[in-house]
Amino acid sequence: MPVRKVRPGPRLVTAALCATLALVGYMKVSPEDSAPAAAPGPRPAAAKNAGPAAAPGSPGSAAFGAGAPPGVGPVTRTRIPDGTSQALVVTGGSHETNVATAVLYERDDAGRWHRAAGPWSAHNALRGWATEHWADDLRTPIGVFRLGDAGGRLPDPGALLPYDQSEEFASPGTGFLGEPLEGSFDYVVAIDYNRTPGTTPLDKERPLGQERGGGVWIHVDHGGPTQACVSLPADAMRRLLRTLNPAREPVIVMGPAAEIAR
Template identity: 30%
Template sequence: MRPRAAALASAAALVLAATAIGAAPGTSPPLPDRMADTGGGTQLITAQAVRTGSTTGTVTWWDRRGGRWVKSGSAAARFGAKGLTEGGSRKQGTNTTPTGLFRLPYAFGIKAAPPGTDYPYRRVTKNSWWCQDNDSRSYNRWTQPRPADCRAAESEHLITYDTQYAHALLIGFNYDRPVRGRGAGIFLHVNGRGATAGCVSVSGDAMRRILRWAEPDRRPHMAIGTQSGATAITRY
């Protein structure tokens, strides 16, 4: 085959390959298609930062339709004041956002659920606490009221965060089998004044859009990571 003919054949093969995976020629597949795991559902939220030292990035929510991942929305995001760190080795109190792939057990908020919300939603009251006391049997759990073995100084009184917890989603980090000292109370919530203490935050409008979008029957998960390196979001 002549060199020009070979080049044309190679270009045609690249076009066919891109078409086969649902990507336009010259573009990479959607982020979820490049991930090791998306949780097995048909909805996914990705929270991606440039590097582990970043305190800002992008949250994107995706739907799987017709065998393809399609972006349904995105928003600017904030991460921990000390950046991001591998979830499996994170230490409590480090102001870092854990990386990994997590389920989203339920939503909650000081305000009523946005109209159109189908996701399980708990309303915050003056008796609602999130226990972060490593010595408590209620570690990394919503408690109402706060149990005697969960010190107030080691917990969050949810109603006092009227801006951040107007609407929120629980990120299932260290939740199913809590490891003491790894961290508690990691949420996707509304932006406060700046970087978070380890959560992921977005604007109030974006948070409401996400809650209206999320469908429990479609088993949405959330992946948090960086663009590359050991904590690359594509590794999860």
């Protein structure tokens, strides 16, 4: 097992987007506001794009063939790095849905993908998904993004990724449905959307500009939609942290099933 290190890195009182809401609670949304926003525009050139999931069978059982995990189409497949052998596939029903399913797949030496963990229930952003994500659009970016940095309010549960424990991951307040956010950031994995890889998830640098959003994480589910993050049950987060291996170049493939099946 590689030696883990905690990087000091710059910090926010709490990270942007998902984490910013922890101090004040999610904004109140009227029925009109909660309606789906306009259809997402063209994909941003700077961000990799998406892929799906589903998958029967028990973890580590059936192989799904070479090439890509189940549901990931040929276009999306080209965006998965050649060296990647772990992929968390998060699939939503449509561009407007905020509930999803997450499955962790691993590729063996023969190039065949196997289900390693899941499926897990998941939430994404209130208004669903976006091929072009902007700050405060209440959508989760569609794409294929690297996973390389982790952290949380609680001690390292045995993560293979670098892990930054900090009280700055505290998450008071309430979510869009009035649910408490406490504990949401006990464990997080940073999604490499508009961030500098190799830094704490609390890092506020935004290479694409603040207007393109940031602070998009995988974190503990609080029972409702997020602002832009993906959330999983606490036991799934612990399992994920103990499984994601930087040597395997893990990625998240996320978006509506039809989009990532392209």
